[in-house]
Amino acid sequence: ALPISRSRPRSSLEITDDYVPLGATNFHLNIISNLAVGDQIVIERPVTQAWIDAIGMSKYWNPNGGLSFERTITAINSNQISIDIPLCSPIERQWTTGHVYRFSDEGRIIQSAVENLRIRSDFNDFAIGWNDDRALNIDNAKNCWIQNVIVDHFYNGINTGPGSKWITVQDCSYVNNAVPPSRAGAAAFGGSGQLCLWQRCCCSNSTDYHVAVTQSADAGPNVFLNFNSVGKGYDCGPHQHWATGVLFDNVTVASSDGSDTGIKFQNRGNYGGGHGYACGYSVMYNCDSIGIINEVPTVNHHYN
Numbered sequence: 001a002l003p004i005s006r007s008r009p010r011s012s013l014e015i016t017d018d019y020v021p022l023g024a025t026n027f028h029l030n031i032i033s034n035l036a037v038g039d040q041i042v043i044e045r046p047v048t049q050a051w052i053d054a055i056g057m058s059k060y061w062n063p064n065g066g067l068s069f070e071r072t073i074t075a076i077n078s079n080q081i082s083i084d085i086p087l088c089s090p091i092e093r094q095w096t097t098g099h100v101y102r103f104s105d106e107g108r109i110i111q112s113a114v115e116n117l118r119i120r121s122d123f124n125d126f127a128i129g130w131n132d133d134r135a136l137n138i139d140n141a142k143n144c145w146i147q148n149v150i151v152d153h154f155y156n157g158i159n160t161g162p163g164s165k166w167i168t169v170q171d172c173s174y175v176n177n178a179v180p181p182s183r184a185g186a187a188a189f190g191g192s193g194q195l196c197l198w199q200r201c202c203c204s205n206s207t208d209y210h211v212a213v214t215q216s217a218d219a220g221p222n223v224f225l226n227f228n229s230v231g232k233g234y235d236c237g238p239h240q241h242w243a244t245g246v247l248f249d250n251v252t253v254a255s256s257d258g259s260d261t262g263i264k265f266q267n268r269g270n271y272g273g274g275h276g277y278a279c280g281y282s283v284m285y286n287c288d289s290i291g292i293i294n295e296v297p298t299v300n301h302h303y304n
Helices: 049-054
Strands: 026-028 040-047 064-077 080-083 099-102 113-120 134-138 141-152 156-160 164-170 173-175 186-191 196-199 202-207 209-214 222-232 246-255 283-285
Touching: 113 134, 134 141, 141 156, 156 164, 186 222, 209 222, 209 246
Parallel strands: 113 141, 134 156, 141 164, 141 173, 156 186, 164 196, 173 202, 186 209, 196 222, 202 222, 222 246, 246 283
Antiparallel strands: 026 080, 040 064, 040 099, 064 080
């Protein structure tokens, strides 16, 4: 499949609203003439130096493209467009200018699956052979799924890449993991992408790992539902660089050694070379975890 490019073209349009609220399904643009109902678009909320400074991330982050929400135009009224799925972040002209451009994802793999599989590794030369590899990775795909898969004795488990959309991962297990020497804790489940559902997955007999993670600038929404994890030396939660629209629902994170593990929405600071705030506009609901952290940015200036 051809890779999906979400790089902003020179012909991108500007959002003219001073404030597009969280959950918005419509907003105004400077030009409408080249758009039509049914067009696939990317709505981009760039990360600017002003916003980085406002939330205290100047030690860790640099300006970049930020969040890129894939949506479909459902209506056009004068210079206002409506979209099919609410935005998981506000777009505040005080800090950034939002952009819109059309795109096509015809290169994505569709309607494909991995099912009823046990992936077992007996490989012991971790540092040379595994590096940061995943047992199973799905990317550049939409409307695909993974179910009834057991990852046994691997480093990282099941992952979705940044080109993933409408992916379901369910009824999967991550067991007996191993961490290569001089490596950070593994990720059992997670990755990048948007509009993905992870449900009824579990971890056991594992150490030094992250139960479920997101990666840089995952636009969301993404859902982790009905997870059950037991082990030691691990945590659970968004991982780096401001993912949005993450829901952890009915997630149990239980430590087998009494350590303070926890579901964490936090500023990870210089972990990983500068992860900073892992997420915003995200929710823990009906979860059971010792050591829950829900940390919001320290605001240096007026921040709406």
